[in-house]
Amino acid sequence: MGQGFFLLFAAGAVVTALTVVLARNPVHSALALMACFLQISAIFVLLEAPLLAVVQIFVYVGAIMVLFLFVIMMIDVREAVLQRFLPGHNLPALALLVVLGVEMLALVLWSGRFSAIEPITPHEGDQVRQLSTTLFADYLLPFEVASIILLAALVGAIVLARKESG
Amino acid sequence: MVPLWWYISLAVVLFVIGAAGVLLRRNILVVLMSLELLLNSVNINFIAFGRYYGDVRGQIFAIFVIAITAAEVAVALGILVALVRNKSTLKIDDVTTMKG
Numbered sequence: 001m002g003q004g005f006f007l008l009f010a011a012g013a014v015v016t017a018l019t020v021v022l023a024r025n026p027v028h029s030a031l032a033l034m035a036c037f038l039q040i041s042a043i044f045v046l047l048e049a050p051l052l053a054v055v056q057i058f059v060y061v062g063a064i065m066v067l068f069l070f071v072i073m074m075i076d077v078r079e080a081v082l083q084r085f086l087p088g089h090n091l092p093a094l095a096l097l098v099v100l101g102v103e104m105l106a107l108v109l110w111s112g113r114f115s116a117i118e119p120i121t122p123h124e125g126d127q128v129r130q131l132s133t134t135l136f137a138d139y140l141l142p143f144e145v146a147s148i149i150l151l152a153a154l155v156g157a158i159v160l161a162r163k164e165s166g
Numbered sequence: 167m168v169p170l171w172w173y174i175s176l177a178v179v180l181f182v183i184g185a186a187g188v189l190l191r192r193n194i195l196v197v198l199m200s201l202e203l204l205l206n207s208v209n210i211n212f213i214a215f216g217r218y219y220g221d222v223r224g225q226i227f228a229i230f231v232i233a234i235t236a237a238e239v240a241v242a243l244g245i246l247v248a249l250v251r252n253k254s255t256l257k258i259d260d261v262t263t264m265k266g
Binding site for chain 1: 167168169170171172173174175176178179180181182183185186187189190191192193195196198200202203206209210213214216218219220222223224225226227230231232234235236238239240241243244245247248250252256262265266
């Protein structure tokens with residue numbers, strides 16, 4: 001049953017990701033990206049990471065996508081809508097992408113180390129409790145550094161988006 | 167159960183699609199969204215490896231990636247608003263101010 005769900009969510013994620021890249025209107029891209037994030041959060045649920053699924057929905061769909069849509073509404077995208085998108089326009093980049101994808105897929109499929117079917121997670125106790133204990137005990141310094149980075153980004157975004165006179 | 171390489175293959179496909187968006191599109195907004203796609207495919211890899219090898223640190227690094235992504239998007243959209251206010255363009259080819 002898990003395989004069927006995985007195929008469903010993976011197909012949805014790939015189709016919406018293609019829509020993000022191929023859509024001409026940035027608003028359509030943003031909405032497709034939101035759908036893609038929802039599929040990926042469903043895949044996190046399949047991976048038994050419910051906390052990450054909730055964080056994904058809150059942060060990406062709730063905060064980042066609202067920020068994207070806000071900026072799209074604030075700036076004028078009509079000129080960008082008019083320009084056409086031709087995938088064959090940049091042939092070296094296209095060839096590079098094909099090589100990259102074939103190489104990575106060949107490496108993954110050739111190697112026998114990724115063929116694990118059954119996860120070896122020992123189901124001992126609450127998983128979220130274990131996660132948060134590791135986060136706040138072993139990784140306290142990176143956590144604080146991340147909070148400082150977020151504060152700096154907040155101040156920087158306000159300063160950058162402010163009008164010059166104000 | 168789902169084999170591990172299914173998750174990695176999905177992450178590879180999403181990564182290539184995101185890289186295509188970064189390299190081929192000329193709209194700055196779509197390039198930023200494709201960057202989000204790249205980071206999400208990396209997150210899938212982190213969580214899948216953490217699950218299949220019984221290590222909780224995969225999820226912790228995914229949390230850090232999400233936090234840094236939020237900061238990156240805030241700064242990038244601030245820069246974008248300032249750019250549109252100054253040059254009124256969204257095409258990446260028109261933004262060549264820092265070229266030497």
